[in-house]
Amino acid sequence: MTNSIPEIRDAELLFVIGSNTTEAHPIIAMEMKRAVRRGAKLIVADPRAIWLTEIADLHLQLKPGTDVWLLNALAHVIIAEDLVDHAFIERHTENFQAVIDAVAEYTPEAAEQVTGVPANHIRTAARWYATTRHAGIYYTLGITEHTHGTDNVYGLANLVLMTGHLGRVSAGMNPLRGQNNVQGANDAGASPIYYPGYQRVDDPAAQARFEQAWGVPLSPEPGMNLNVMMKKLGAEIRGLYVMGEDIVLSEPNAGRVEEGMNGLDFVVVQDIFPNETMRFADVVLPAACFAEKDGVFTNSDRRVQRVRKAVEPPGQARPDWEILVELSRRCGYEMDYADPGEIYAEMAGLCDKFAGISHERIDREGGRQWPCPTPDHPGTPTLHGDGPLKGKATFQGIAYRPSAELPDPEYPLLLSTGRTLYHYNAATQTRRDAGPNAKQPESFIEMHPRDARRLGVVEGERVDVASRRGTVGAAIKLTRRVKPGCVWMPFHFSEDNVNRLTNDAGDSVTGTGEYKVCAVRVEPRAAAR
Template sequence: MTNSIPEIENNDLLFVIGSNTKENHPIVALRMIKAVRKGAKLIIADPRKIPMVSFAHIWMQHRPGTDVVLLNSMMHVIAKEGLVDRSFIEEHTEDYDKFVKVLDDFTPETGEKITGVPKEKIIESARLYARSDKAGIYYTMGITQHSHGTDNVFSIANLALMTGNLGKEAAGVNPLRGQNNVQGSTDMGCSPDMYPGYQKVVIPAIRARFEKEWGVKLSEKAGLTAPEMIDASGGEFKALYVMGENPVMSDPDMAHTKKALNQLDFLVVQDIFMTETAELADVVFPAVSFAAKEGTFTNTERRVQRVRRAIIPPGESKEDSWIIMQLSGRMGYEMKYSAMNEVFTEIGRMWPALAGINYTKINKTGVQWPCPTLDHPGTPYLFKGGFPRGKGRFTPVMYRESAELPDDEYPLLLTTGRQLFHYHTGTMTRKVKPLNTVAPEAYVEINPEDA
C-alpha cells in the first residue's frame, strides 16, 4: 500500500476494484464502512455482487477481464472534461501526452460495449473519483490474477497519477495483501527478477553488491515465475523445492501441475501440514507455524513487526530459517547467523529503506518503511514531495482479451474467489472444526438462467 490502513477512514472517495474486501480483508472493510458513514463515496467495480456493494454509491458490474477498458474509459472522461490535476502532472510525472492519446479510443460508449457497464455509470464514477480531494484505490487479486494483470496495475497507477492522488494522505494506490507477510516476502526478493529491496538481478552494480555481501558469484539472469517453474518441471527442471505453498491445489490446472511434479527426479516440500503437494514429495521437511518462529513480518501497509516464539516447536519440526541454513551448509555454503536479528541487520545494510529499523525500534507497534535512519519515524504514506525515480511515468495500456475466453465447447466463464471462513487451499483452516462447521464445503454460484 502507498498509504496506511487508518487513513482509509479519512478518504473522500474509495474505489474498490477486484477486491471482495468484506470477506478477504474484513478489518479493512470495517474502516471503509466507517468512511462511508462519515460521508465518503464508495465505488465498487466487480463482476460479482460482493457484500460491499450494499454500502456502495455506484456498482460497476463489468465483465471479467475487462478492467483495462473500464479504467481507460473512466480516464477518457477525466481527460476530456479537464478533470486532471494539471499541476501535479507537470511537476511530478512524465509521458502524459503519449499516454493520453491512447484514451481517445476508449469512449464511455466503447466502455459500455466491452465491459457491459452502462456509460452513465462510467461517467459518474470518473467524475466522482476525479473531483474528490482524497481518493484511494484498493485492489487485490481480482486485478492481478489475469494474463494481463500487469496492464491492470499500470492502468490503476495511471488513474491515480492523472488526478494527483499519490503522495498525500488518505489517497494512493493500495493493493491489499493476502496474508500477514506477503508484503514482507516480496520485500525480501521472492520475485524471480529481484533481490531484497526490489533491486533488479540484471543490473551489474546491484548484483556486485550482493555478491560481495554473500561471498558468491550470482547468476546474471532473472529466474522463472511460479507457473514457468511448473511448466519446466520434468524438462529443464529436474528438482523442485516447495516452501509453504500447495500448488497442486492453488494452481489453475491440477492435472497439469500433478503431472509436472510427478515428472521431477526429486521433489522437496517444506510445510506445517501434509498437503496435497507434500504427498507427492520425495522428502518432506516439517516446518513450524508463526507461533514457533523468531523474526519479523511486514504487513500490507509496509509495517515491519516483531515476531516472537510463543511455543516450543512440536515433534521434529524446525524453523524455516534453520532448515535453510542446514541445507545450505551441507551443500557447501555456510550461513553464519546465530540469531534472526543478525539477518535483519544484514537486510538494513543491503536495503536503505530498512536501514533505520532494528528490533528495539519495532518492539511494540512496528515501523513503516522506508525508514532510512535510526532517528526516522517511518513513512505512513509514500511519495510525499516526489518519486524515487524522479518523476512518475504514465504507461499507455491497450486492451488485450483474456488468454482463455468462452467458446462453443466451454460457453461459461468461471471466476474464483475466497470465503470469509477459509484461506487459500484450506491447508490450515480446514483443520479447524468450527470453521468447517460454518463452511463445510466449497460452492459454485451460477445465474439461474444458466443453471
C-alpha cells in the same frame, strides 16, 4: 500500498476494484465501512455484487476481464471533461500524451457495450473520483490475476497520476496484499529478478554488493518466475525445493503441474501439514508455524511487525530458518545466525529501504513502515508525501486484450475463483477449525438462477464443473451476486481442487496466472437425475 490502513477512515472517496474486501481483508473492510459511515463515497467495481455493494454509492458490475475497457473509459471521461490535475502532470509525470491517444476511442458508450456497465455510471464514477481530493484506489487479485494484469495496474496508475491523487493522505494506489507476508517475501528478495530491497540481479552494482556480502560469485541471469517454473517442471527444471506452499493445489492448471512434478528428479517439501505436493516429495521437512518461531511479517502498508514464539513446535518440527541454515551448511555454504534478529540485521544492512529497522527497534516502538533508512527515521506511512516524486512517473498507454480463454458453445460459462471469509487459501489451517467448517463445509459454485433453470439444476445439487483442463465437483449455490453467464468458485477445497479448471496462461510481465477468467461448463451428475 502507497498509503496506510489507518488513513482509510479519513478518505472522502474509496474506489474499490477487484477486491472483495469484506471477505479477503475483513479488518481493512471495517475501516472502509467506517469511512462510509463518516460520509465517504464508495465506488465498487466488481463482476459480483459483493457485500460492499450493499453500502456503495455506485456499483460498476463489469464483465470479468474487461477491466482495461472500464479503466480507459474512466480516463477518457476525465480527459474529455478536463478534470485532470494539470499542475501535477506537468511537474511529476511524462508521456501523458500516450494515454490521451490510447483512451481516445474508449468512450463510455463503447465501454458499455463491452463491459456491461452503463455509460452514465462510468461518467459519474470518473467525475466523482477526479474531483474528490482524498480519493484512494484499493485493489487486489481481481486486478492482477489476468493475462492483462499488468495492463490493469497501469490503467489504475494512469487514473491516479492524471488526477494527482498521490503523495497525500487517504488517497493513492493501494494493492491489498493477499497473504500475511507477500510484501515481506518480495522485500526479502524471494524473486527471480530482485535481490533483497528490490535491487535487480542484472544490475552489476547490486551484484557486486551481494557478492561481497555473501563471499561467492552470483549469477546475473534473471531466473524463472513461478508461472514459468511450473510450466518447465520435468523439462528445464529437474529439482525443486518447496517451502510453505502447496503448489499442486494452488497453482493454476493443477493437472499439468502434477504431470510436471512426476518428471522431476528430486523434490524437497518443507511444511507444517501433509499436503498434495508431498505426494511427489523425496524428502519432507516438518516446519514450525508462526506461533512457534520469531521473525517479522510485513503487511500491505509496508509495516514490518514482529512474530514471536509463544509455544513449542510439535514433535521434532523446527523453524524454517533453522532448517535452511542447517541445509545450506550441508550443501557446502556456511550460514551462521544465533537468531532471526541477526538475519534481519544482515538483510537491513544490504537494503537502504529497511536500514533503520531492527527487531530491537520493533520490540521497543512497535511496527515500522518502510522506507526507513536510519534508526532515527520514523518510517513512511504515506509514500511520495515529502515534496516532488523522485524523478518522473511515466504514463503507459494501454489497449484492451481479451482474456486468454473466453466462453464458447462448448464451455459456455465464465468462471472466476477467489477466497471466502471463512477459509484461507489451501485451507490446511481453517478446515481444521469448527467455525469455518460449520459455515462452509464443502466446495460450491455460485450461479445465477437463470443459468440454473436453463441447466435444470437446483440449490445444493452436486454437479461436475469441467474446463478444457479438468473436472471437479461442487454444490450449486443459487445467487444473484453473479451475473447470468458467470460463475464463481472458492479455491479452498483440496478434494474438489478448482485449480484443475483454471488457466495457467500467465501475465506477460509477472507470470501471474489467469485465475479470474476461464471457460467452463456445468454438468448435472447422471446418478442424481
